[in-house]
Amino acid sequence: MIKALLRSLLLLSVLGVLATLLYGSYRLLRDTNLAVPSLFRPVQAKRVLIDMDGYRMVQTENGRTAWSITARTAELFDTRDAVLRDLEIVLYYPDGRTAALLADEGSMNTVSGDASVQRGAREVRIVTSDGYLMTTDFLLWKAVNRVVRTTSSFRVLGKEIFLEGVGMTANADLRKVVVEKNVKAILQE
Numbered sequence: 780m781i782k783a784l785l786r787s788l789l790l791l792s793v794l795g796v797l798a799t800l801l802y803g804s805y806r807l808l809r810d811t812n813l814a815v816p817s818l819f820r821p822v823q824a825k826r827v828l829i830d831m832d833g834y835r836m837v838q839t840e841n842g843r844t845a846w847s848i849t850a851r852t853a854e855l856f857d858t859r860d861a862v863l864r865d866l867e868i869v870l871y872y873p874d875g876r877t878a879a880l881l882a883d884e885g886s887m888n889t890v891s892g893d894a895s896v897q898r899g900a901r902e903v904r905i906v907t908s909d910g911y912l913m914t915t916d917f918l919l920w921k922a923v924n925r926v927v928r929t930t931s932s933f934r935v936l937g938k939e940i941f942l943e944g945v946g947m948t949a950n951a952d953l954r955k956v957v958v959e960k961n962v963k964a965i966l967q968e
Contacts, residue, residue, distance in 0.1 A: 829855040834863065838892055838922065846870045846922065848887065848894070861887045868894065870925060870951050877908045878951045880920060880927070892922030911937040911953045925951045932961075941965040 834853035838845045851865035868880040883899025896903050898916040905913040905927065915933035920926075928948045935942040935953060946959025 825856040825858050825860070827854050828857055829853075831855075834861070836889070836892070843873070844871050846892070846925075848892070855889065859889050861889050863887060863894075866894075866896065868920060872952065875908075876952060878953070879906050880904070880918065880951065881906065882918070892920075894920040894922075896920070905951065905953060907952055909952075911935060913949075913953055915947075920951075927951050930959075939967050941967070 831853050832851065834850040835847065837847045846868060848863070848866060848868050850863035850867075852863070854862045856862075862884070863886070864884050866882055866885055870878045870880075872878075880896065880903070882896035882903045883901055885894050885896030887894040896918050902914040902916060903918045905911070905918075913933060913935045915929045916931040917929055919928045921928070926948060927950075930946050932945045933943065933947050935956065937953075942956065942958070942962070942964045944958040944960060944962040947956060949956040
């Protein structure tokens with residue numbers, strides 16, 4: 780019986796010390812902002828807001844369509860990014876010319892219109908209304924200045940030129956092209 784009484788007193792003493800430590804810690808830290816290290820925070824994953832068949836976005840400038848994006852399917856995320864499949868970006872120039880960027884898949888920032896597209900079953904293609912065709916495996920599109928860029932190998936075929944190389948920056952109408960390396964050009968009359 781004395782052993783049971785001593786055990787109970789010991790247990791009450793331990794509980795009392797723990798309660799005092801907890802209350803003291805609370806009083807000491809109650810107005811302190813403790814940031815949880817990033818290692819222990821849950822990973823913030825992108826959430827799909829909308830998953831749709833058929834997607835179209837149009838950008839206008841001064842009442843005129845500047846460019847449009849259409850896709851067979853689209854997933855729109857809470858980060859304002861979209862994953863697009865079977866997509867086409869068409870650029871409209873004031874003089875009536877057009878350039879169409881075609882890809883099997885890509886992602887786009889829905890605020891800026893910037894996109895990155897990559898090869899699926901077919902190569903990424905740019906087709907212009909004045910007869911140029913460009914093919915590559917990967918392409919970045921900057922909407923604000925209508926520039927495309929790739930670090931991959933590419934080919935451009937036109938009525939008067941065949942051009943290939945690795946790495947390229949160009950206006951989307953392919954009238955101005957800067958090639959990084961391994962340039963090969965054949966001019967035809």
